[in-house]
Amino acid sequence: MRAIAKLQSGPGLQLTEVPVPQPGINEVLIKIKKTSICGTDVHIYNWDAWAEKTIRPPMVIGHEFVGSIEEVGSNVHGFQRGDLVDGEGHIVCGVCRNCLAGRRHLCKDTKGVGVNRDGAFAEYLCIPASNAVHVDPSIPLDVLSCFDPLGNAVHTALQYDLVGEDVLITGAGPIGCMATAVAKQSGARQVVVTDVNPNRLALARRMGATRVVDVSQEQLPEVQRELGMKEGFDVGLEMSGNPRALADMIDNMFHGGRIALLGIMPEKAPVDWNKVVFNMLTIRGVYGREMYETWYKMTALIQSGLDISPVITHRFPFTEFQQGFELMRSGKSGKIVLDWEN
Numbered sequence: 001m002r003a004i005a006k007l008q009s010g011p012g013l014q015l016t017e018v019p020v021p022q023p024g025i026n027e028v029l030i031k032i033k034k035t036s037i038c039g040t041d042v043h044i045y046n047w048d049a050w051a052e053k054t055i056r057p058p059m060v061i062g063h064e065f066v067g068s069i070e071e072v073g074s075n076v077h078g079f080q081r082g083d084l085v086d087g088e089g090h091i092v093c094g095v096c097r098n099c100l101a102g103r104r105h106l107c108k109d110t111k112g113v114g115v116n117r118d119g120a121f122a123e124y125l126c127i128p129a130s131n132a133v134h135v136d137p138s139i140p141l142d143v144l145s146c147f148d149p150l151g152n153a154v155h156t157a158l159q160y161d162l163v164g165e166d167v168l169i170t171g172a173g174p175i176g177c178m179a180t181a182v183a184k185q186s187g188a189r190q191v192v193v194t195d196v197n198p199n200r201l202a203l204a205r206r207m208g209a210t211r212v213v214d215v216s217q218e219q220l221p222e223v224q225r226e227l228g229m230k231e232g233f234d235v236g237l238e239m240s241g242n243p244r245a246l247a248d249m250i251d252n253m254f255h256g257g258r259i260a261l262l263g264i265m266p267e268k269a270p271v272d273w274n275k276v277v278f279n280m281l282t283i284r285g286v287y288g289r290e291m292y293e294t295w296y297k298m299t300a301l302i303q304s305g306l307d308i309s310p311v312i313t314h315r316f317p318f319t320e321f322q323q324g325f326e327l328m329r330s331g332k333s334g335k336i337v338l339d340w341e342n
């Protein structure tokens, strides 16, 4: 089968031919329909310090996908050939304290599809059946291929009650843009989104932001005054991974404000802890998605009107993946979907 892989250490990715994986007794083989490109895939493409430390070539990459069940292992129940599925890209150990208690998203031994083992940018993918998720076939395939990052947005946005709250989202990347729509749909009043990239801010506006702010041109305290906000943001969703954005957030929260951190910071990001203390802020780290409550909520949100389709800005056949990666690297795109069937 054809697959997009990192064949050796160093920048770039290759379209290559690899054997179709064989499902073990507890696994399913999935025929891939569509995949979407994640920032993680771009890190692997670029071969930055994180990728060099984490990725062991040769390896097929990719973890955001939708496909149909092709084959099931002899011990698998509940899936049949032809079922439309997404996959949870975090494979958990199943035996640690959190896994045994049903808190699988808190497993200490998570392995990533397309990061620590062969991934989804291929004609077929093998994963444990416990990682396959049935999806609502009335949801467009393009949208279903983005459920993994949508899950990050939903899991982060739903950490706190948003009804009537003023929300600050730092970072209008694909995840920040999706979180914007989720926050609006979940009852937030103002959803203010910051970035330094005008294309991305325009996308956040399309996704329902009440106000977008280019922090290289404007300051958040002025924006708060303009919006008639007297006391700061109630909820902050950090989705840039930029220390400056985190500092801006901490400076602009209401007393007792609640922050969820999804963005992955460089090794160390300074925090003015006295502001956290005196303003009694809550800060919570968020990783991945909740298995499988987040998948349930994503589906329910879409079934009740959430539209994330504007965040998908480009589509390519998988053979033109290089173009997709170039665009992602330029910052001039939202989500990019690769088609594996046509």
Ligand code: NAD
Residues within 6 Å of the ligand: 038, 039, 152, 170, 171, 172, 173, 174, 175, 176, 194, 195, 196, 197, 200, 215, 239, 240, 241, 242, 244, 245, 261, 262, 263, 264, 265, 286, 287, 288
């Ligand atoms: P992205 O890199 O596409 O988007 C980040 C955005 O932040 C960019 O548009 C960038 O211009 C903007 N930005 C840069 N400096 C800024 C500043 N000072 N203020 C405001 N915005 C600024 O990333 P993404 O794919 O949307 O993901 C968002 C973040 O979440 C990334 O840091 C990613 O690594 C992280 N992530 C974490 C998890 C997790 O499980 N914790 C999962 C997926 C992604």
Ligand code: ZN
Residues within 6 Å of the ligand: 092, 093, 094, 095, 096, 097, 098, 099, 106, 107, 108, 109
């Ligand atoms: Zn575990």
